[in-house]
Amino acid sequence: MRSLGNVDDKLKNQLINDYRTADITDKDKIILEFVEKVTYHPATVNQVDIDHLKNAGLDDHAIHDIVQVTGYFNYVNRLADGLGVELEK
Secondary structure (H helix, E strand, O other): OOOHHHOOHHHHHHHHHHHHHOOOOHHHHHHHHHHHHHHHOHHHOOHHHHHHHHHOOOOHHHHHHHHHHHHHHHHHHHHHHHHOOOOOO
16 A cells, blocks of 8 residues: 555545545445554454455565554554544644
């Protein structure tokens, strides 16, 4: 998936509002569905989810990276929220 820093404002707003209706590839939507599941319901991830990613063309290395990055950002966000860290303005 592309970095939000490299996309136009229209696509950025689409992704922020609802990635499911954004102008992105089906593969990107499958990745984001998985990221959402890992974020909100990690204990429910199963082999069917992994197979779905593989059927979309992702290999074990890519899936590993997706889980690592998702977990890292979830961790950092929870630390920041838990410590009351405010965004710079």
